Amino acid sequence: MNAQAEAPASKLLDVVKQVISVVFVVAGIAAFYYFSHISLLYRVLGLLILMGIVLGIMFTTQIGQQTWMFILESKIEVRKVVWPTREETMRTTLMVFVMVLIVGVVLWFLDMFLFWAIRLLTGQGV
Numbered sequence: 001m002n003a004q005a006e007a008p009a010s011k012l013l014d015v016v017k018q019v020i021s022v023v024f025v026v027a028g029i030a031a032f033y034y035f036s037h038i039s040l041l042y043r044v045l046g047l048l049i050l051m052g053i054v055l056g057i058m059f060t061t062q063i064g065q066q067t068w069m070f071i072l073e074s075k076i077e078v079r080k081v082v083w084p085t086r087e088e089t090m091r092t093t094l095m096v097f098v099m100v101l102i103v104g105v106v107l108w109f110l111d112m113f114l115f116w117a118i119r120l121l122t123g124q125g126v
Contacts, residue, residue: 014061021054028054 028050032043058064084092 010062014063017057017061018063021057024050024054024057 028047032047035043059068
């Protein structure tokens with residue numbers, strides 16, 4: 001019963017944090033262009049710091065925590081992937097290049113044949 005009483009307040013706090021984050025992002029972008037007379041390096045650094053603060057605020061919300069858990073679980077899943085060896089990668093890449101070359105030549109010949117046929121039908125070919 002206590003969890004039900006805290007849920008609406010938590011959701012409201014999450015919404016407030018998200019709105020504040022959006023306001024910070026918009027204000028940061030506006031400030032980036034407003035202070036155009038200041039060096040680009042300082043403006044970019046300021047924008048990056050502000051985006052870090054916004055991400056910090058967003059990760060304190062329920063959606064942010066779920067996103068962080070998803071990122072951590074994704075890293076675990078990537079470690080489980082069996083990656084191809086260098087030889088397999090090179091062989092597959094070579095096969096792709098060869099197939100692209102073959103299809104390109106076939107389409108080139110088809111284009112030449114169709115161009116020849118159209119010129120013959122229209123009477124422009126000799």
